Amino acid sequence: MHQLVLILDFGSQVTQLIARRLREHNVYCEIKPWNKVTSIPENCVGVILSGSPFSVHQEGAPLPAVFDINPNLPMLGICYGAQLMAQLNGGKVERSTHREYGRANLISHQASHVLFQEIPDNSQVWMSHGDTITGLGENMDIICSTENVKVAGYAFRDRPVFGVQFHPEVFHSTDGGTMLKNFVVNVCGCKQDWTPASFADETIADLKVKLGDDKVILGLSGGVDSSVAAVLIHKAIGKNLYCIFVNNGLLRKDEYESVLDSYMHLGLNVKGVDASDMFYDALKGLSDPEAKRKAIGKTFIDVFDAESKLVEGAKWLGQGTIYPDVIESVSVSGGPSQTIKSHHNVGGLPDYMQLSLVEPLRLLFKDEVRRVGRELEIPNAILSRHPFPGPGLGIRILGDITREKVRVLQEVDAVWINGLKEANLYDSVWQAGAILLPVQSVGVMGDERTYENAVALRAVTSTDGMTADWAHLPYEFLAKVSNDIINKVKGVNRVVYDISSKPPATIEWE
Numbered sequence: 001m002h003q004l005v006l007i008l009d010f011g012s013q014v015t016q017l018i019a020r021r022l023r024e025h026n027v028y029c030e031i032k033p034w035n036k037v038t039s040i041p042e043n044c045v046g047v048i049l050s051g052s053p054f055s056v057h058q059e060g061a062p063l064p065a066v067f068d069i070n071p072n073l074p075m076l077g078i079c080y081g082a083q084l085m086a087q088l089n090g091g092k093v094e095r096s097t098h099r100e101y102g103r104a105n106l107i108s109h110q111a112s113h114v115l116f117q118e119i120p121d122n123s124q125v126w127m128s129h130g131d132t133i134t135g136l137g138e139n140m141d142i143i144c145s146t147e148n149v150k151v152a153g154y155a156f157r158d159r160p161v162f163g164v165q166f167h168p169e170v171f172h173s174t175d176g177g178t179m180l181k182n183f184v185v186n187v188c189g190c191k192q193d194w195t196p197a198s199f200a201d202e203t204i205a206d207l208k209v210k211l212g213d214d215k216v217i218l219g220l221s222g223g224v225d226s227s228v229a230a231v232l233i234h235k236a237i238g239k240n241l242y243c244i245f246v247n248n249g250l251l252r253k254d255e256y257e258s259v260l261d262s263y264m265h266l267g268l269n270v271k272g273v274d275a276s277d278m279f280y281d282a283l284k285g286l287s288d289p290e291a292k293r294k295a296i297g298k299t300f301i302d303v304f305d306a307e308s309k310l311v312e313g314a315k316w317l318g319q320g321t322i323y324p325d326v327i328e329s330v331s332v333s334g335g336p337s338q339t340i341k342s343h344h345n346v347g348g349l350p351d352y353m354q355l356s357l358v359e360p361l362r363l364l365f366k367d368e369v370r371r372v373g374r375e376l377e378i379p380n381a382i383l384s385r386h387p388f389p390g391p392g393l394g395i396r397i398l399g400d401i402t403r404e405k406v407r408v409l410q411e412v413d414a415v416w417i418n419g420l421k422e423a424n425l426y427d428s429v430w431q432a433g434a435i436l437l438p439v440q441s442v443g444v445m446g447d448e449r450t451y452e453n454a455v456a457l458r459a460v461t462s463t464d465g466m467t468a469d470w471a472h473l474p475y476e477f478l479a480k481v482s483n484d485i486i487n488k489v490k491g492v493n494r495v496v497y498d499i500s501s502k503p504p505a506t507i508e509w510e
């Protein structure tokens with residue numbers, strides 16, 4: 001069993017980043033809502049307390065049970081976590097006279113302190129707090145300050161317990177990753193043995209035991225997650241894994257054939273199902289974005305259900321679910337969040353299928369999935385592919401969908417994506433795609449008037465799709481692609497580039 005660092009989540013927006021920083025150092029950790037942890041697992045070697053939108057003085061502010069459990073357990077409190085531990089141990093937390101957000105530089109009081117190893121003095125950190133620690137208990141010392149914050153970090157004298165007012169987990173805390181490593185390796189004694197190779201070996205061995213001679217069905221999407229999940233399960237049970245790859249008629253140009261081909265090269269037992277006609281029929285006359293999403297989702301389930309029934313005696317449904325999909329979040333408002341778009345994934349299968357779920361990637365972040373994929377020698381063409389939505393081009397054709405519109409958009413998209421690849425820009429963009437607008441405009445080609453479609457190009461930078469910025473691509477490149485599209489794709493005479501960020505826009509237009 002791997003050593004575990006437990007991250008208690010108090011509802012901070014950036015709790016996931018703590019886990020990602022630790023995983024970068026090959027340390028295994030899990031995030032748990034603060035109020036769901038009543039005992040410390042046996043393999044837990046340290047606890048990190050996250051930040052929170054709460055103030056320690058607020059009624060109902062989080063107060064976890066772990067504090068009373070083991071005084072020798074290493075703990076690191078971040079922001080709210082630090083304030084809470086300070087307050088509970090004789091210190092004082094007060095409302096800051098001015099809220100402190102943004103950049104600050106650390107002044108270390110104990111340069112040789114275990115948390116500061118390999119960290120230069122004046123290191124930049126990121127502050128984001130409304131309360132501040134103004135006094136410490138008798139058994140605690142200040143270990144660092146900033147110009148405006150006296151107690152930027154503290155340590156207990158008699159326990160391996162620390163608190164920092166800043167956020168070491170965020171990108172702008174330049175040496176924050178090293179500081180977290182110092183805590184988990186030098187204080188908690190983590191062995192840093194959570195590697196892609198160890199994960200793959202252990203997962204395959206576990207799957208062998210769990211699945212035995214059972215049959216598993218898995219819907220491949222062409223994306224990274226389902227592909228890596230499939231290869232892991234395949235390595236455990238071989239031909240008893242039945243993969244299904246559905247052509248919904250809304251994939252990229254030639255993608256159905258090429259993706260199917262690469263799956264076969266990987267040795268997977270995969271069946272391609274061309275159900276384009278069913279999808280086009282279900283979409284006929286629909287132009288409302290939600291109605292289209294629902295029609296595509298329902299048709300997918302019908303096709304998948306029919307195909308699954310052909311696999312006699314299947315007991316399991318394999319899925320590429322990853323950690324961000326399963327982390328239980330702390331609800332700050334208490335209410336459910338609003339549905340912006342109804343996503344469809346294989347996850348929405350009806351209960352009557354009565355298959356048990358097998359989700360080998362449940363504990364991994366996306367970048368870890370890619371690292372495991374590399375370990376399994378999955379081709380880079382699959383691992384570095386941009387995310388592509390389940391409803392495909394169906395949500396990039398605004399208004400109703402016809403075969404002809406799909407064909408036009410596939411051509412435009414192919415010029416756009418190939419252009420990015422040829423200019424070596426594909427990997428610097430998180431996701432790119434083209435959108436067919438329900439707009440015709442006047443143009444002139446040669447001496448002739450044209451009245452044809454406009455398309456929008458979208459390319460974004462992001463880390464997880466939750467927030468995104470439009471990619472600042474070179475004008476010369478955009479000019480060339482625009483020219484290529486208009487010259488090569490009949491029916492298009494105007495190209496625009498989407499310069500909206502998320503929020504307030506979203507990545508997809510529908």
Ligand code: XMP
Pocket residue numbers: 341342343344345387388389390391431465466502505506507508509
């Ligand atoms: P939005 O448009 O919400 O997209 O900013 C965020 C990310 O999610 C992808 N996306 C989907 N993925 N099924 C999926 O598997 C869906 O229904 C779906 N809708 C959006 C989108 O491409 C982007 O990466």
